[in-house]
Amino acid sequence: MGDVVNLVVVGLGLVGRRHADAIKRLKGVRLTGIVEPNLTSEDIYDEYGVPCFASLADLFALSKPDGVIVATPTPSHVELGLEIISNGCAALIEKPLAVSSVEAENLVKFAMEKQVPLLVGHHRRHNPLIKKAAEIISDGEIGNVRAVHANCWFYKPDHYFDQAPWRKHKGAGPISVNLVHDIDLIRYLCGEISTVQAQSAPSQRGFENEDVASVLLSFENGAVGTVTVSDSIVAPWSWELTSGEYPIYPKTSQSCYKIGGSHGSLSVPDLTIWKHGTERDWWSPITATSIPREASDPLDNQIIHFAKVVLGEEAPLVTGLEGLKTLRVVEAIGEAAQSNSLIKINDFAELHNPDDVTSVHAVTA
Known part of the structure; x- marks a missing residue:
């Protein structure tokens, strides 16, 4: 990558600071500004040495960056994304892409029509261990994927909710807040999800939302899957505590995903392949092989x-359409948990998003 790409970060919360700090230390990219109405220009310049803008309008009135990273609360993603794309600027928007798939679809279609890159910040796909897991599966090392189980259990302390009371309200439970990450990886590794069923239980802390849920998935390729998620279970089995991706979480030696195939199984993130010898036979010895992989910061x-x-050197790994598909599945899970019914993803998408986004993508990709 010979040219230097000028980037701007919108929103300087915890995630926004991680993006800004990464840009400052990486080669080939340059932080040229920050959009943050809640901090002074002096504060930003003292910390990052770049100008601070109160709005995107102020930014684009004075400069034209190559790309903008949006790390603001989810309700503002679509409005900011539309403004960025209107200015012909590539956008990387944190997940989830929008509050609803209806809003997300409008943004995705607009980006496709303008032929401006729109990426979604499902950064776990950029983790070398996930890339290696995808390679193992696509190379047929475990045969055809037949089943997957994901465990997403962790305990969020009371002060986590007290610091941001919106986390106690309906729609802010672990289904919508946390499961979007895991569903995206499950889609990436195991294929497109065709139907979902779900059960949830009310928060034992007395909040409006759920604090535990169980999900049954079926895939277009014939596989099935189960996922359980909770922010009120003390356990070592979650991506945060098993991947070592973010040092603020204490790492355990466990795995949180198990992917079963017709010739073997794979656990993630420890990347252990389990296989019988020459015969696939439950009476034959089964062996475990740990697969080496590189380690680097996915962000x-x-x-x-x-x-x-x-720069046009790579195609987007996580397009706006990918972010939209993941969001549709998570929304369907939430609806299934409320209605205790089986939800077909295609029917759900047509009901809530009657226009065909995929056909637009096929034309402009």
Whole structure:
């Protein structure tokens, strides 16, 4: 990557700061501004040495960056994304892409019509261990995927909710807040999800939302899956505590995903393949092989990838359409938990999003 790509970060909360800090230390990219109405220009310049803008309008009135990273609360994603794309600027928007798939579809279609890159910050796909897992599966190492189980159990302390009371309200439970990450990886590794069923239980802390849910998935390729998620279970089995991706979480030696195939099984993130010997036979010895992989910060990898997309050197790994598909599944899970019914993803998409986004993507990709 010979050229330097100029990037701007919108929103300087915890995630926004991680993006800004990464851009400052990475080669090939340059932080040229920050959009943050709640901080002074002096504060931003003292910390990052770049100008601070109160709005995107102020930014685009004075400069034209190559790409903009949006790390603001989800309700503002679509409005900001539309403004960025209107200015012909590539956008990387944190997940989830929008509050609803209806809003997300409008943004995705607009980006496709303008032929401006729109990426979604599902950064876990940029983790080398996930790339290796995808390679193992696509190379047929475990045969055809037949089943997957994901465990997403962790305990959020009371002060987590007290610091941001919106986390106690309906729609802010672990289905919508946390499961979007895991559903995206399940789609990436195991294929498109065709139907969902779900059960949830009310928060034992007395909040409006659920604090535990169980999900049954079926896939277009014939596989099935189960997922359980809770923010009120003390356990070592979650991506946060098993992947070592973010040092603020204490790492355990466990795995949170188990992917079963016709010739073997794979656990993630420890990347252990389980196989019988010459015969697939439950009476035959079964062996475990740990697969080596590189280690690097997926957030850094995502920014480098974003820059390469801007330069036309790579196709987006997580397009706006990918973010939309993941959001549709999570929404369907929430609806299934409320209605205790089986939800077909295609029917759900047609009901809530009557226009065909896929056909637009096929034309402009």
